[in-house]
Amino acid sequence: MTNTHQHQLECNALSTITSSGAKLVYLYLWLENEATIDELHAALGLKKLTLYSLLQTLTATDLVERDGPVYVCQEQTAAGGNA
Template sequence: MELTHDTAHPTGIPSELDSAQAKLVYFYLEASEGATATDLHQSLGLPKLAILSVLNSLASQGLVEQTDATYVATDSTRRNN
């Protein structure tokens, strides 16, 4: 029996993310289809101030969007166009 491992990731982590916290927050948002800063703080165990800083940075790079209090990862096809 041969085991295969599909290494393809549907969207991937954007290459411009270099900090572990930014990658973690982005990945969580992509996997959860959105979360509030409080959700991220409680789920990831990072300080809320750090979460807000990362979210601000991701938003300024166009990697996340905020709707009311919820942040979502932007559609990768829109980022690449």
């Protein structure tokens, strides 16, 4: 996948996220590749309860996946589904 194509896919994913907090979490995960709740809390300064709610929304829309205590961004296709 080219950088331009990947950038377009990430922009498409961001356009589907309406919450500024969820966008912040998504971008952090995209840049860092993965993070735990504790890492997100330390890096972003958001309350853990808020993070759990934001991550639940992001996982429900298949933008983020949970692997045990770690959250990671899903790769998105141009059609908006998982790759």
